[in-house]
Amino acid sequence: MEVVRPPGSRPLPGGGPRKAVFVDRDGTLNPDLKYLREAERLEVYRGVIAGIRILKAHGYLIVCVTNQSGVERGFYTDADVTRIHERVNQILGRGGVAVDRFYYCPHAPEHGCECRKPGTKLFRDAANDLGIAWARSAVIGDRVLDIEAGDRLGLCTVLVPSRGHREEVLREYPAKGPEPDLLAPSFYGAAVRILHRG
Ligand SMILES: [Mg+2]
Numbered sequence: 001m002e003v004v005r006p007p008g009s010r011p012l013p014g015g016g017p018r019k020a021v022f023v024d025r026d027g028t029l030n031p032d033l034k035y036l037r038e039a040e041r042l043e044v045y046r047g048v049i050a051g052i053r054i055l056k057a058h059g060y061l062i063v064c065v066t067n068q069s070g071v072e073r074g075f076y077t078d079a080d081v082t083r084i085h086e087r088v089n090q091i092l093g094r095g096g097v098a099v100d101r102f103y104y105c106p107h108a109p110e111h112g113c114e115c116r117k118p119g120t121k122l123f124r125d126a127a128n129d130l131g132i133a134w135a136r137s138a139v140i141g142d143r144v145l146d147i148e149a150g151d152r153l154g155l156c157t158v159l160v161p162s163r164g165h166r167e168e169v170l171r172e173y174p175a176k177g178p179e180p181d182l183l184a185p186s187f188y189g190a191a192v193r194i195l196h197r198g
C-alpha cells in the first residue's frame with residue numbers, strides 16, 4: 001500500500017525507493033593500513049571494481065560507511081580522509097565505476113557518538129539523502145561491527161573477512177555479535193551472493 005505523506009515532507013529513513021549496497025572501507029575495499037594518512041599509499045583489492053560493476057548493473061547505489069577515529073585521535077585530518085576517498089574513486093574510475101557517496105565517523109569510541117559503527121546514524125543519513133529502502137539493500141564488511149550495524153537496520157549482511165584477519169574475525173562468532181546472512185571469500189563473491197539471494 002502506498003504511504004501518503006504531506007507535500008514536501010521527507011521520506012522516512014529506510015522507506016525510499018532505491019536500493020543500495022553499503023560497503024565498509026578499510027579491510028573491505030582496500031587493505032587496512034591502520035590510520036592511513038597518505039592517499040597515494042592506498043590500493044584497492046582485486047575484484048572490487050568488478051564487484052561494484054555488477055552491483056551497479058543491477059541498479060544498486062554504492063555507499064561507503066567508514067569509522068575514521070584517527071581524525072579525533074589527531075592522526076590525520078578531515079582533508080586527509082577526503083583525499084583518500086578521492087583516491088578510492090580515482091582507482092575505481094579506471095574501471096569505469098565509483099562509490100556514489102562516502103560517509104565517515106571521525107570520533108573515537110570514547111566519544112559515545114551515534115555515527116561510529118555499529119551505530120547506524122550514517123546509514124540513516126544516507127537513506128534520507130538518497131532515498132534508500134533497507135529491505136532491498138545490503139551491507140558488505142570485514143568486521144563484526146559492520147554486520148551488527150546492518151543487522152540493526154534489517155539489511156542483508158555479508159561478511160568478507162579481510163586478509164590477515166580471517167581467523168580472528170571468525171573466532172569472534174558467535175559470542176561477539178549477530179551472524180552474517182552470507183559469508184563470502186572476496187568482495188566480488190559478496191557482490192555475486194547479493195545478486196543471487198533471491
Ligand atoms: Mg573494515
Ligand SMILES: [Zn+2]
Nearest residue numbers: 105107113115
Ligand atoms: Zn561518530
